[in-house]
Amino acid sequence: MxxxxxxxxxxxxxxxxxxxxxxxxxxxxxxxxxxxxxxxxxxxxxxSAYESGLPPFGPKPVMFNFRYYYYAILFVVFDVETVLIFPWAVKYGVLSKQFGLIAMFAMFVFLFIVTVPFIYAWRKGDLEWIYNRN
Missing domain, CATH: 1.20.5 (Single alpha-helices involved in coiled-coils or other helix-helix interfaces)
Incomplete structure (x- = not known):
């Protein structure tokens, strides 16, 4: 204790x-x-607000492309995926001796869970910078 x-x-x-x-x-x-x-x-x-050494003029711009959020979220998801896959890949030799094919199957399930939403976003067109609504 x-x-x-x-x-x-x-x-x-x-x-x-x-x-x-x-x-x-x-x-x-x-x-x-x-x-x-x-x-x-x-x-x-x-x-007063500081704007590159000049006095601020006019209201602040409200235009912001929301598409940046899609890329930021996808980056975070796949960055976390990489962080989780790397230790598994390093220790796969030990894991395969101890757990056999179960270790490989568990990683395939994880990759499937992460890849399906990526394919969905790709097919939906969320990864296209210029969005065509036809």
Missing amino acids: EDYLLQYGVLVVYALLAIAVPIGMLLISYLATFIKIRPSKPNEVKL
């Missing part, structure tokens, strides 16, 4: 530090402003 707590205790300490350090920095900054160590003189120029 102590080994278990020791192993995960490090993660708990890491998580607490990951939360405490940014909060501590924000509190120090706030206290430095509050006790007048750091001056705070906001004005219109400091509060």
Whole structure:
């Protein structure tokens, strides 16, 4: 039981530090402003949006091609697939001795589950940059 707590205790300490350090920095900054160590003189120029050194002109553009999201989602899916396949490929020799064809079958099932939606998106035309609605 102590080994278990020791192993995960490090993660708990890491998580607490990951939360405490940014909060501590924000509190120090706030206290430095509050006790007048750091001056705070906001004005219109400091509060305006920065746009390449020029004053902003006009409203922000709202045009955004939604097609980027398809590519981003597909990239994430296949990036995760690669991350999951690589360790399996490295250890396949050990796995095949221990589990036989079950290890190969499990990877084929995984590849099937990932490939079917890719083929669906491809046939639907979601991977085409110029979308023809005929």
